Amino acid sequence: MIDVNLSGVWKTVKAGVPHLISQGQGGSIILTSSVGGLKAYPHTGHYIAAKHGVVGLMRTFAVELGQHFIRVNSVHPTNVNTPMFMNEGTMKLFRPDLKDPGPDDLKVAAQFMHVLPIGWVEPVDISNAVPFLASDESRYITGLPVTVDAGSMFK
Structure with a gap:
């Protein structure tokens, strides 16, 4: 978990930064984290x-990297409708009271995590946040964790 989700990010950024600096035009680096990077949930410490x-x-x-006009921000999704979330293990984690929970059972349980009445967001909801952070319209935004979380940070 640490190798891919943390060390992999470090190595990727360190490999790419010299190229951005050598171009002399600044740039934008957008890291992907999770709402789990801003709060904690049980049974997922790693x-x-x-x-x-x-x-x-x-x-x-x-x-x-600010001195090079390279902005660095991160995107923090909540539950996303992908196999990482929509799987038997997650369904059992959210609904241990059921023998064979399914997606509908997961949706009901996951809705309690959010202010908006949804169980999860779609992948496109995450990708919609990225072009803004990469664009010149966000040229003075750096060091910002951007949540795409249906309000889960308020719960």
Whole structure:
């Protein structure tokens, strides 16, 4: 978990930064974390630690690279309708009271995590946040964790 979700981010950014700096035109780096990088959930300590680490990297890179006009931000999704969330293990984690929980059972349980009455967001909802952060319209936004979370940070 740490290797991919934290060390992989570190290695990727460190490999790409010299190219951005050498271009002399600034740029934007957008890291993917999770709402789990901003709060904690039970039974997921390894994941939570890695995603909190991504937030630390984002903030550190924002400070280090700002002098080159390289902005660094992160995107923090809630539950997303992908196999990482829509699987038997997650369904049992959310509904341990049921023998064979399904997607409808998961949706009901997951809705309690959000202010908006949904169980999860779609992948496109996450990708819609990225072009803005990559664009010149966000040229002075750096070091910001952007949540796409249906209000889960308020719960």
